[in-house]
Amino acid sequence: MDNNTYATKEPWPLDFTREGxxxxxxxxADTATAGRQAxxxxxxxxxxxxxxxxxxxxxxxxxFSDPRTGLGGQQSPYFAGQFLRPPAACSIWAAAxxxxxxx
Numbered sequence: 001m002d003n004n005t006y007a008t009k010e011p012w013p014l015d016f017t018r019e020g021x022x023x024x025x026x027x028x029a030d031t032a033t034a035g036r037q038a039x040x041x042x043x044x045x046x047x048x049x050x051x052x053x054x055x056x057x058x059x060x061x062x063x064f065s066d067p068r069t070g071l072g073g074q075q076s077p078y079f080a081g082q083f084l085r086p087p088a089a090c091s092i093w094a095a096a097x098x099x100x101x102x103x
Contacts, residue, residue, distance in 0.1 A: 004049050011044030012066040014078055020061030026079065050076050058082045 016039065020026055027035030048064045054077050063075035070076055 005047055006050055006064075006066075006069055007047040008066060009046075011046055012064060013042065013044040014039070014062040015065040015075060016062045017060050019059050020079060023061055026061060045078070048076060048078055053077070054080050055082060 016026075021032065021036065024032070024035075028038040029035045045064065048069075050069065050071070052071060053074070054060050058077075058080050059082065060077045061079040061081065062077075064070075064078045065075060067075075
């Protein structure tokens with residue numbers, strides 16, 4: 001693997017945040033409970049690309065759990081996402097359609 005990838009010989013489970021546990025797009029089953037059970041049976045991941053941390057405004061859904069990794073006492077994000085506001089034209093259309101004012 002290249003110099004920017006950390007790899008182990010044993011799998012490490014993902015450490016899901018509250019947001020990750022609630023994100024239905026990360027459920028490998030039909031319900032949150034079944035999704036957690038499925039993830040609990042997943043042995044883990046062997047590698048990740050370390051980053052300095054999430055970007056401002058990003059939501060971290062899961063972290064790489066190997067305690068030998070991480071920066072500043074916090075494990076590196078493994079799954080993260082960021083909601084971007086729609087373009088102003090979309091906001092204006094939605095506000096007009098709902099009887100409100102544009103942001």
